[in-house]
Amino acid sequence: MAGEEPYPRKILQYMEGFLVSKALFSACELGVFERLQGSQWSASDLALSLGCSEDGMERLLNTCVSLELLTARTDPHGAVVYSNTEMSSMFLLKSSPRSLCQSIEYSSRTIYLCWHYLSDAVREGRNQYEKAFGVDSRDLFEAMYRSDEEMVKFMHLMNSVWNICGRDVITAFDLSPFRCICDLGGCSGALAKQCVSAFPQSTVTIFDLPKVVRTSQQHFVCNQDERICFCEEAEFLKDLHAALKLIVHSCHDPEKSKESHKASEQSFIPNTNLYDISKIHSKWIM
Numbered sequence: 001m002a003g004e005e006p007y008p009r010k011i012l013q014y015m016e017g018f019l020v021s022k023a024l025f026s027a028c029e030l031g032v033f034e035r036l037q038g039s040q041w042s043a044s045d046l047a048l049s050l051g052c053s054e055d056g057m058e059r060l061l062n063t064c065v066s067l068e069l070l071t072a073r074t075d076p077h078g079a080v081v082y083s084n085t086e087m088s089s090m091f092l093l094k095s096s097p098r099s100l101c102q103s104i105e106y107s108s109r110t111i112y113l114c115w116h117y118l119s120d121a122v123r124e125g126r127n128q129y130e131k132a133f134g135v136d137s138r139d140l141f142e143a144m145y146r147s148d149e150e151m152v153k154f155m156h157l158m159n160s161v162w163n164i165c166g167r168d169v170i171t172a173f174d175l176s177p178f179r180c181i182c183d184l185g186g187c188s189g190a191l192a193k194q195c196v197s198a199f200p201q202s203t204v205t206i207f208d209l210p211k212v213v214r215t216s217q218q219h220f221v222c223n224q225d226e227r228i229c230f231c232e233e234a235e236f237l238k239d240l241h242a243a244l245k246l247i248v249h250s251c252h253d254p255e256k257s258k259e260s261h262k263a264s265e266q267s268f269i270p271n272t273n274l275y276d277i278s279k280i281h282s283k284w285i286m
């Protein structure tokens, strides 16, 4: 209304958004949604069962109710009991095929800590793995994959995200004319699986770092699916990135364009949609 003081609703939401994330992270980490699956619990019983304080648990549960992650009702004995919502049962249980638990764990234990140093990242223009985890951060993936365990966690993160929205992304493009598809940095193979499911005539080759490829083969991609194969060629991907940059560059610079088109033509592999990077002159590698 005219004359009223403006209310900083958005700023307040942004300011406190991290409290919401943290409540979700904690409820998952403490096992609230798992324990409530299929039954209703009072705050005191749940606190006892999960080894938490009664007061802390009650506050967390009520926060989850306000976030619509739980419902609360009063039982015939007058006790307040809590249960999962449909959305929580679908996305916040480890056993659910659409579970986001792995993503939430990664957000809580890795991304949240790195974002603590966002101002430093902006000042310094580099990632903050060194401050957050005490590891050399010059190579981002070396830092992210600082142990096999961390690498697997990251792969689960990728996997769970694509389990939710991979099909929509893949089917947003008509890939049916393409039989041989390459997924550069294909990680856990989640998108490749969506691809061969949506376009059954296609085969997908996943390119990734050797240890990622091995883990993906062992733990993520069922080896009976012959339509998905792997290539442990980290260097190839580095060159291909450069080659893609070259093609983008050529769109903006007419002089470079003539020469780079020639280079591209020479490197095009007949009857495929691929370029042979080895035929691209090193002067185009940026």
Ligand SMILES: C[S@@+](CC[C@H](N)C(=O)[O-])C[C@H]1O[C@@H](n2cnc3c(N)ncnc32)[C@H](O)[C@@H]1O
Pocket: 141, 158, 159, 162, 184, 185, 186, 187, 188, 190, 191, 207, 208, 209, 212, 233, 234, 235, 237, 238
């Ligand atoms: C942000 S992740 C994306 C993963 C996957 N495309 C997805 O969406 O699930 C980037 C991927 O690139 C891979 N990668 C990074 N550097 C690479 C290199 N030099 N050669 C091959 N793969 C690389 C990582 O291991 C990781 O799997």
